[in-house]
Amino acid sequence: MNSAEMNKVAERIAHKASALALQQQRFLADLIRIRSYTGDERAAVERTLQELRTIGCDEVWMDSAGNALGRIGNGRRVILYNAHLDTNEVADASEWPHPPLEPVIENGAMWGLGASDCKGGVATIVYGAAILKELALSGDFTLLVMGATLEEDAEGFALRSLVERDGVHPDTVVLAEATDLTLRRGQRGRCEIRVRTTGKAVHASTPHLGENAILKMMPVIAELEAMNAELPTHAIFGKGTQVVSLIEGPHTPNSVPSWCEATVDRRMMPGETMASVLASIRAAIEPLGATATIPDQPVSTHTGLRLDGPSFYPGWLLEQTHPLLAVGQATGRALWGESLPVDVWRFSTDGAYSAGAAGIPTLGFGPQEERYVHAADDQVDLAKLTKAAAFYALFPLMFVNREGDQ
Ligand SMILES: [Zn+2]
Incomplete structure (x- = not known):
């Protein structure tokens, strides 16, 4: 595809993202209603598996560590989207403007526990995949959508299990943690x-x-x-x-x-x-x-597995010149006509395993804003949620298209 054709596809994707916005928000509201503290994510995993079936994934399964997974396509390049379903625990619900497990839409945002960390991200990657399916867009890629477990207590452990225990080997990982629609290329x-x-x-x-x-x-x-x-x-x-x-x-x-x-x-x-x-x-x-x-x-999954491992979460940084960053930039440009700012995260993510331990090129992009993470005013902006789903729909096409260019 040349860039004019890509821009046309981007336009169709943006349209479809808007058309699916209410459905995406309903899914997010359902996730917020489910309490899913680390190690106790089963109900949220099951709800995610149900949504992955509804949007028409080619395969839907729960892996041995209890992560929710959906697959689209069967191409050569394996792209893994990751966002976690477990949330930080509420210290004092009386400090919350709305009850943490009762999603509310106010001022154009959905409020509730985990909206910004990281259920908004899960709704984003699932609906990125939904848009691809609805528009029957495909390419030489296999897209895996992962609703991950265990991230809050032991970031990367559930992803390690998927790779090292279940033998799934992505070529690239994109993390839908909070970036406010900009790109992240590393963390301490x-x-x-x-x-x-x-x-x-x-x-x-x-x-x-x-x-x-x-x-x-x-x-x-x-x-x-x-x-x-x-x-x-x-x-x-x-x-x-x-x-x-x-x-x-x-x-x-x-x-x-x-x-x-x-x-x-x-x-x-x-x-x-x-x-x-x-x-x-x-x-x-x-x-x-x-x-x-x-x-x-010490780590126990909701499936009863012990995944204990060293309390060591390495930092990582994707080089400024890495092609993955260029794919992220091109995706943003095709959708919104501008270059996305690039930064690093202050907090730690599942990238500690994918990039830090396994050396898989990893990029971050999400609609959520860092200031609401682990805060009583936890929320995600609905317009940003829609835009981020469009990004996740276009990204795999851009990924294989740019590789074809080289
Ligand atoms: Zn998170």
Whole structure:
């Protein structure tokens, strides 16, 4: 297709997106009504599978980790759309202007828990696929639509399971997390480190006979904090950070504590690995008699699978010149006649696995706005929801078309 033909297709897609807007909003409202905290997403997965059937996917299934999947086409290039169905938990429903699980349309936006993170994204990718089906548009691609689980607690774990356990190997991944209709090409990474000191327990009435693990931890904490001055920096992401976020010991108020464990939250630059992070921390704290490990994140799927794995979520960055970014730009230009701004995310996403661990080129685009994520005024703009579905309909055509150009 030349660019004039592509613009014509873009116009038909934009039209169809508007025609399907109410249906898309109804689906989103249904998702918001279903409580789907991490590990407990079954009802939301089933509702998504039902919608994937309704829009006419060629195949619809739930994978072993309980993700909802739909397939369109059987072409050579495999494009995976990902948005997660689990939501952040509501801390205090009385702070919400509307009850979190009762979707309301107000000021041109749909309000409700998960609207911006990430059920608006799920409705977007499902309706991108719906538009392709309705217009009978196809190409040399296989499009997989994934309503993902487990993202809030263990981003990337459900996607890892799809790839490594179920053997689905996408050539590219597009994440419908909040970008406000702009493009995202990376994120900082994060990981958890447990730092431990050990002492000798004795009765608290004779502390001189013991060794106090909490006192031993004091210089270790100071050292961990001081490390912030020398953490890796990056031209785009700025500076890495680490913070002591938890501290624990034995719950025995009348004993000298025999152990103390501090948890460190570290934000990483692309390229940092488990080995490099541990090496830097160990160099700082081992001389003080402390040890460091990266703990396993306990993860259970709603299908009863254990997916425990290291609490390590690598950062990633797609090069400015990567063709995938050009496809995203061309898709935006064909639909709206302008170049989309490109940025990186401040938060972590399923891209920690796809791009950070598996090296699959990954791009972000979504209608949701970052300011509403995990907020009591959680909402997604309805006009943006429609526009984003059009983007997801055109993207696969642009993807294979541009490859044909090369
Ligand atoms: Zn999210």
